Amino acid sequence: MNYPVWDVPFLGAGMVVAIIAIIHVLISHFAIGGGALLFVAELWSDRQPDGERIREWLHKYATFFLVYTTVFGAMTGVGIWFSIQLASPEGTSLLIHQFVFAWAIEWVLFLVELTLLYLYYYGWRKNSRRLQVALAGLYFVIAWGSLFVINGILTFMLTPGGWTIENRDMAAGFFNPGYLPSLLIRTLVMFLVAGLGGLLVAARLEEEGGLKERIVVFCSRWVLPAALLLPGLSYWYWKTLPSNTARLMAAGATGLGGGRLEVMTLFAVAAGVAGTLLVLGSLLYQVRPRALGVAGAMALFVVAQIGFLGGEFARELARKPYVIYDTLYSNSLWKHKAAEAGYRQQPYLSLTRWDPDVVPLTPQHGEWAFRLQCASCHTRSGYRGIIPRTESWTPLSGFKWLETMDQQGVPPPFVGTAEDRAAISSYIQSLHGKNVGAAEILAEAQADGRRRSDGGETREVMP
Amino acid sequence: MNHLLLATGLWDALPLPPADPLGYPIPVELLRALAYLTLTLHFLALHFTLGGMILWLWVRVRRPTCAESLSRYLGGGLTLGFSYLVTLGIPPLLFVQVIYGQLFYSSSVIIGAHWILVVPLLIVAYGLLYLHKLTRVRSPRPQWIWLLVALLAMLSIGFFYVNNFTLMQEPDQWMLTYAMRPDGQSLNMRNPTVVPRLFTFLSPALAVAGLGLLLAGAFLRGRGRFGPDDPGEGGPDNQGEGGPDDQGEGGPEPQRRVRASEGDGGPSGPGRGRTFQALGLKAFLVSLAATVLSGAWFVTRIPEEVLGRLREAPLLVPVGAAGVALFLVATVLVFAATRTRSFLLPVLATLTTAGGLATIVILRDLLRIAWLEPVFSTGRVPVHPQWTMFFLFLASLVVGLALVVVLTTVVVRNLLTEAPSAR
Structure with a gap:
């Protein structure tokens, strides 16, 4: 409400975030789990007769790890x-x-983690074994510490717990109901991704003295904790979700939601299927390590990326209609403001002040009201496009729908006058190539209101 | 423009968002101090990297004495420098969002399409620096292309930063700029300070890179070479930067023939050291002159009304005088450092230059305060203290930095040792 809206054609600002975040989340998990793998592999190599050759593989892993993660x-x-x-x-x-x-x-933590990684990597030839093992171990501990911190902020957005804008209780918001299950899930997932990274580097090894087989088996074991514990932890996490989120996701799963939020459910299912495929694929390579090739290892990484895409999208969508649950709606409308008497009935553009002084009921009025109230989630014809979503709208049905849109569960409550709704409905009609003026829609709505009133209906359309 | 708006009371009509309802987590003076400290560190890493890239390219083109050694030394630190410039850039960006969030977010959205370009540009620049490093020995490809493109990417990032940070000071420009391109494809080119400001903040790059050469020169004059991996100017140039990433696929390094003019008959270690120092001095002086000139240009482009408010800032004279004094002392130290193999003088020169950069950082904020005075004052933002978290942060910083210093000392000592690998 207080800020301009970045009106990105086709993609939408949310998709820009998603593209960057989905790439980042896989790598950030790899950056932590990979540290654990480096530490354990260092110790493991000491117990192997051909430890030096294992460390040659580990060095390649570390090179990939360093460049990819930084x-x-x-x-x-x-x-x-x-x-x-x-x-x-x-x-x-x-x-x-x-x-x-x-x-x-x-x-x-990130600064220290980065430095430790450089000290480990650039000291490869000169550091003592003991120092290398210590650096790898310390790297993992510090990197996991960064997960410990960021997990509090991430989970706060969906399950803020006892935090409110009034009490500003940092501890309650940070250690919120979703914190612990999310931390454990992410910890297991990062082990899984670390193993996948190891398989990717091991895939290029030559068959020689059983070395590749042993490394493949070693790496594929990193998937097992996730395989065993993720279902239970996911259920725990599910139980911490706000009731509205759980209801919407369940409705999407059973089809009761009329397909409205199917996309969230689909993403959650994609994450589950990807996870299952990763477990099965890794188990296959554990049984038949010689079967691992570059294509197979790459495929597992791609499946992991799809899994992250599903999981992160589902988590983002689960917050709807909020960006900070129960506090701030996704279009930057404060919940406590929306609840104030008369606030939602004020002219929308006078509240935002980010329009170029448009004249009421002109096409510009609808365009700017749409931009500032709707475009943070909806593009015109691209991601969450408004055109395909309003194919069946008439000018009047659009006008009416806006008034009660928050009852759908996903959009925030509408803020603005009847003029604002008429202007947006008119603008949406124009996106469909139909020229229906806002004043015309307003008049039609008033006539409709009178008809309903005369017919004995108690519900008033007009404010 | 500001006068007109003030006189007509139109400031109230500006779309300036209110301060965040959570207020400041500690008094704003402390937030500013954290921002100044971390931004100075960021600028140091930025200038070291940017200056290193420019000097590397200059060495490539001009082929001075010890060209191979110089390019190996300058090229070797680029990926590390870049990594730290980004990492050290995070906290000042964090603190500017706390102090000036409503201004910074607004201007960021208005130039959103350009602002988000910073991300791919960072990836391109950093990726190319790694490409430059990892293919340096094995590949005959012209390395200067990677570096030139990376340099252009970094300059573009600087341009977008300056654009954003000038636009955030001008709420009276926001609505017009936003209304023209709500998709964020605007730039703030109306502000007369954009270009000189960019030059002013990039000019110290060669000075900081020059200080790096002075440190390396002192080391070479004392030790002869950087370590067992450093072949010296007369040895075969096949050791990379001493990192394992130059080892090929785990096997022996592919040998590269070094041209006679590059390798044979080069100066001795101490001779190389003096060459490093001479170039470091030159770079420092050129950079300082460029900073003074571009700074003067920058000041002449600041609107008179803003300058008037800036002159009233109590900190202006002491900080400005301290800046001049620090840079003068740094210059003397740099001259003296070229005549010695001692580490003390180049270290002191680096510290005084860092102090000088800190004064530029503070002056930059004083200018912002003066620019914003009619419309925004941090004094009006409430403080809701988070002292426990603040002290937790300070404790983590102290412990973290101690860990970094101790372990880095151990590993660097290992790297410089002549003893065979302990692995």
Whole structure:
């Protein structure tokens, strides 16, 4: 409400965030789990007769790890910051002001983690075995510490627990109901991804003295904790979700939601299927390690990426209609403001002040009201496109739908006058190539209201 | 423009978002101090990397004495420098969002399409630096192309940053700019300070890279070479930067013939050291002159009304005087450092230059405060203290930095040792 809306054609600002975040999330999990793998593999290599050859593989793993996690992981991590401030400045501001020192601590951990990785990698030939093992272990501990911190902020957005905008209770918001199951799930998933990374590097090894087989078996074991424990943890996480989210997702699963939120359910299912495929694939390579080739290892990584896509999209959609659950709607409308008497009935553009002084009921009125109230979630014809969603709308049905749109469960409550709704309905008709003026829609609505009133209906359409 | 708006009371009509309802988590002076400290560190890493890239390209083109050694040294630190410039850039970005969030977010959205380009540009620049590093020995490809493109990407990022940080100071420009391109494809080119400001903040790059050469030069004059992996100017140039990433696929390094002019008959270690120091001095002086000139240009482009408010800032004179003094002392130290193999002088020169950069950072904020004075004051934002978290952060910072210093000392000592690998 207080900020301009970045009106990105076709993609929408939310999709820009998603593209960067989905790439980042896989790499960030790899960046932590990979540290554990480096540590354990260092110890494992000491117990093997051909430990030096295992460390040659480990060095290749570390090279891939270093370049992949720092170039793509760290940069996309910064990218998430850039994108969320564009997509939801109000929500980002709230998170930054509430958790600034949590973020600052995460930065310290990241700085130390990065340095440890460089010391481990660049000291490869010169450091003692003991120091290398210590550096790898310390790297993992510090990197997991950064997960410990960021997990509090991420889960806060969906399950803020006892935190409210009034009490600003940082501890209640950070250690919220979703915190622990999410932390455990992410910890298992990062082990899984670390194993997949190991398989990817091992796939290029030559068959020689059973080395490749042993490394493949070693790496595929990293999938087992997730295979065994994720179903139970996912159920636990599910139980922490807000009732509205659980209801919407369940409705999508059973088809009772009329397909409205099927996409969220589909993403959740995609994550589940991907996870199952990863477990099965890894188990296959554990039984038949010689079967592992570059294509197979790559395929597992791609499946993992799809799994992350599903999981992260489902988590994002689960927050609807909020960006900070029960506090701030996804279009930056504060819940407590919306609940104030008379607030929602004020002229929308006078509340935002981000329009170029448009004349009421003109086409520009509808365009700017749509942009500022709807475009943070909806594009015109691309991602969450409004055109395909309003194929069946008439000018009047659109006008009416807007008034009660929050009853659908996904959109926030509408803010604005009847003129605002008429202007947006007119604008949406224009997107379908139909020229119906806002004043015309308003007159039709008034006539309809009178008809219903005369017919004895008690529900008033007009405010 | 500001005068007109003030006189007509139109500030109230500006779409300036209110401060975040959560307020500041600690007094704003402390937030500013954290922002100044971390931004100075960010600028140091930025200038070291950017200056290193420019000097590397210069060495490639001009082929001075010790060209191979110089390019190996300058090229070797680029990926590390880039990594730290990004990492050290995070906290100042965090603190500017806390202090000036409603201004910063608004301007970011208005130039959103360009602002988000920073992300792919970062990836391209960093990726190319790694490509430059990892293919340096094995590949005959012209390495300067990777570096030139990476340099252009970094300059573009700087341009977008300056655009955003000038636009956030001008709420009176927001609505017009946003209304023209709500998709964020605008740039803030109306502000007269954009270009000189960009030059001013990039000019110290060669100075900081020059200080790196002074440190390396002192080391070479004392030790002869960087370590067992450093072949020296006369040895075969096949050792990369001493990192294992130059080892090929785990097997022996493919040998590369070094041209006689590059390798044979080069100066001795101490001779190389003096060459490093001479180039470091030159880079420092050129950079300092460029900073003074572009800074003067920058000041002449600041609107008179803003300058008037800036002159009233109590910190302006002491900080400005401290800046001039620090850079003068740094220059003297740099001259002295070229005549010695001691580490002390180049270290002191680096510290005083860092102090000088810190004064630029503070002056930059004083200018922002003056620019924003009619419309925004941090004094009006409430403080809801989060002292426990603040002290937790400070404790983590102290412990983290101690860990980094201790372990880095151990590993660097290992890297410089002549003893065979312990692995």
